[in-house]
Amino acid sequence: MDRGVRYGKGVGCCEDRGGGTYYKMKLLVCIKQVLDSNIPLHIDEASGRVIPEGPPKYWMNHADEFAVEEAVRIKESLSGTVLDVLTVGPDRTAQVLERAIGMGADTAVHIHAPEEASPTPLTLAAWIGAFARNRGYDLILTGVMAEDDMQGQVGPLLAEYLDMPCATSVIFETVCPPKGVVYVEREIENGRRHMLELDLPAVLTVQTGINHPRYPTLSNLIRARKEKPFRLDSAELGPLEVREKILRAHTPGKSREGRLLQGDRREKAVQLLEILKREGLLQTGE
Amino acid sequence: MGDCIAIVAELNQEGVAPCTFELLGLAREIRRFRHLSITVLVAGEAIRGPAREIADTTGERVLAYENPCLTPYHPEITLDVLTDELRKINPEFTLISQTTQGMDLAPRLAVRLGAGCISGVSAVSGQDGDICFSRSAYNGKVVFQVLPLVRTTVLLVQPGAFDPPMRADVTPGRIEIRLSSVEPRRTRHLGMKQVKRDDAGLAEADVVVAAGRGIGEAKTLALIRELAQIFPKSAVAGSRPVCDAGWLPYERQIGFTGTVVSPRLYMACGISGAYHHRVGMQGSRFIVAISTDPMAPIFNIADVCICDDLVGFIPLFIEECRGR
Numbered sequence: 001m002d003r004g005v006r007y008g009k010g011v012g013c014c015e016d017r018g019g020g021t022y023y024k025m026k027l028l029v030c031i032k033q034v035l036d037s038n039i040p041l042h043i044d045e046a047s048g049r050v051i052p053e054g055p056p057k058y059w060m061n062h063a064d065e066f067a068v069e070e071a072v073r074i075k076e077s078l079s080g081t082v083l084d085v086l087t088v089g090p091d092r093t094a095q096v097l098e099r100a101i102g103m104g105a106d107t108a109v110h111i112h113a114p115e116e117a118s119p120t121p122l123t124l125a126a127w128i129g130a131f132a133r134n135r136g137y138d139l140i141l142t143g144v145m146a147e148d149d150m151q152g153q154v155g156p157l158l159a160e161y162l163d164m165p166c167a168t169s170v171i172f173e174t175v176c177p178p179k180g181v182v183y184v185e186r187e188i189e190n191g192r193r194h195m196l197e198l199d200l201p202a203v204l205t206v207q208t209g210i211n212h213p214r215y216p217t218l219s220n221l222i223r224a225r226k227e228k229p230f231r232l233d234s235a236e237l238g239p240l241e242v243r244e245k246i247l248r249a250h251t252p253g254k255s256r257e258g259r260l261l262q263g264d265r266r267e268k269a270v271q272l273l274e275i276l277k278r279e280g281l282l283q284t285g286e
Numbered sequence: 287m288g289d290c291i292a293i294v295a296e297l298n299q300e301g302v303a304p305c306t307f308e309l310l311g312l313a314r315e316i317r318r319f320r321h322l323s324i325t326v327l328v329a330g331e332a333i334r335g336p337a338r339e340i341a342d343t344t345g346e347r348v349l350a351y352e353n354p355c356l357t358p359y360h361p362e363i364t365l366d367v368l369t370d371e372l373r374k375i376n377p378e379f380t381l382i383s384q385t386t387q388g389m390d391l392a393p394r395l396a397v398r399l400g401a402g403c404i405s406g407v408s409a410v411s412g413q414d415g416d417i418c419f420s421r422s423a424y425n426g427k428v429v430f431q432v433l434p435l436v437r438t439t440v441l442l443v444q445p446g447a448f449d450p451p452m453r454a455d456v457t458p459g460r461i462e463i464r465l466s467s468v469e470p471r472r473t474r475h476l477g478m479k480q481v482k483r484d485d486a487g488l489a490e491a492d493v494v495v496a497a498g499r500g501i502g503e504a505k506t507l508a509l510i511r512e513l514a515q516i517f518p519k520s521a522v523a524g525s526r527p528v529c530d531a532g533w534l535p536y537e538r539q540i541g542f543t544g545t546v547v548s549p550r551l552y553m554a555c556g557i558s559g560a561y562h563h564r565v566g567m568q569g570s571r572f573i574v575a576i577s578t579d580p581m582a583p584i585f586n587i588a589d590v591c592i593c594d595d596l597v598g599f600i601p602l603f604i605e606e607c608r609g610r
Contacts, residue, residue, distance in 0.1 A: 035424075037427060040579075040580075041424060043428055050428055147425060148423060149423055150406055150422065150424075150425075150560075152405060153403060153405060156390065157393045160398065165472040166390075166394065167361065168389055188385075188386040188387070188478075188543070189298075189386060189542070189543060192478050192480055193478065193479045194359070194475075195475075195477050196361070196474065196475060197474040198474075199473075207543075208530045209526070209536070242435060243403075243434070243436045244404055244432050244434050244436075244439065245435055246431070246432055247431045247432065247433050248430075249428050249429065249431070250429050251427065251581070252427075252428075253586065254585075254587075255568075258585055258587075258591050259589065259591065260585075260591045260592075261592050265598060265599055265602055266606075269606045272590065272603060276551070276574075279572055281517075281551045282516070283518070
């Protein structure tokens, strides 16, 4: 952060998201393209690979949309801020970069990795870290967890690789560039929040619901299509870090009877009613 | 030391969090496959009480760290304290509960220890002398069996997946208390805050009718409410995506960071049933699930499954209820 180029309202701007404050902040948002898991999936048990049945549908990981939105809001409140978005994966994953630019990010970075690479969270964090190191980012954001892998590791791993403080599950944040800090509230269990102040540069993983992600604008999308992402090859950033291996995959077992009702819709409704009455869960004669 | 399992205890407002004892359940299962000793690590500001509770209940050795900044969790100090000790005892497995605290801590700890890190661990199995861990992915539709390949691995363990060992009369474990004076460097703890939370009567309801992303649009909620009205003492709830979309207030969110309910009847409408939701409702006495997706994981924990479009099915069901 360049503390010398502050104009406008000045110190104490932490609560002010109304604009008028000039700060040269550099933000990075790490996003992931994920498979829509609502479509039927074929599980190849022996290889542990998950293959969509029929044409695959991909989208930006839901939580990452909130991270992009949060970064765009910071950028809007601190003019002079630049916002980079980054993803790792094969060619198809560039689609989420386009969407992020559409939402208001400035520059896209694509760390290209072949389809069959399946990098572990540790590898992803090492690659992103190798890219981000010495590039002067003040704040790095990512979604709290990816919907496909559900590990939620890349954010904190990246913080450790870059030796930055980190807060996960962030449901509120305010950046205060004059003090070089970010105030955060982490959403924890039982309706409680953990309040922290971190020195910049820092890594935050953003919880869903922190904001309402905007739709991309047409003019931004046109710009996204014109300007190709800055592309790097993952092989140049480091080897695959493999510390565990997926041996096989299967569908989860059932913990209850899971009686699947048969027949047409009316028949199923009648059966459900009978079951609920029998279980004493619904009074008769109402 | 080597050849041991380290359990990282979690403290909450009341004392030792119950999930800590579930970690012991996993540790004992690991010991069916390999003979490893168990050490429990606990860190906090006033540590004697919790350390005593753990040692008395489990009979295992307890290493307790007292630091005034740990109230009870500090992202930087907890990490520093645990790193120092784990480097010394060099465990093969470090067990941490997959809570918001555990998820904050475990990956960074793994980097410092040069360890692997496996999240969402819900089962353990033996495999030709190796030990494998199961974790779920794709919203709970797939379970991966994962084999650690390095000398030391950090495991993030799903709360509720392992039973705490039966309480028996055990010889209390040995306690070693260490004072730590590490101070925060770049992360300052500013306290906890209770967000105003009226659970909208969810905990008292006999019947909870819950809506998920599968309801498609906000106006379908009218149908969910109509369904709830069939039952006396009922309440309407939702999964996280429904609350994130602003369709229902967060007071009505069921799950990991929301409310945990165990009504007599839980009706899941258009809910896929990922782990984050399941932990909030799997204790319900009777579960009915309605989803168009035959592979929805909610069907694995339901008593009755209806694979159908809820917008078509629910009105017919309401009609049947009213008709007799």
